[in-house]
């Protein structure tokens with residue numbers, strides 16, 4: 001785990017009625033685009049480093065992911081394949097799981113937020129391709145932790161390209177759907 005703090009603080013998805021007096025918590029909209037590009041470039045670097053650790057003897061498709069959490073920490077993961085194929089762990093899932101195992105969700109909840117605000121951004125890097133958006137399984141897995149999060153991929157020139165998850169996953173299956181059926 002490493003930290004990716006910026007002088008102007010952490011960007012957060014804007015939520016009505018969830019104002020924080022903490023100067024390090026500010027709405028995503030207030031972060032200059034240039035700052036976001038720089039921050040995401042470093043997130044891509046972390047994902048690329050993780051991709052170097054991938055275990056992918058069957059596909060040869062090395063993938064790394066880096067999750068930027070609500071409080072500015074970065075957790076990484078890589079794909080881990082299995083001889084059964086179906087038990088393969090995707091890098092994005094590994095990184096998000098590492099964030100939770102590292103206490104990020106606990107800190108998020110302690111700050112008065114919910115699990116849907118845990119992740120600000122996820123960078124995904126494949127060592128062989130560029131501008132490759134992650135698979136639909138990972139989109140569904142990640143939407144549990146914030147449909148507002150940005151998904152970041154590298155262009156061929158190494159710069160960051162990003163889209164909000166909600167744009168990639170049009171009709172996300174979110175916790176509120178299940179919770180709405182419990183009454």
Ligand SMILES: [Zn+2]
Nearest residue numbers: 090135137138
């Ligand atoms: Zn995936």
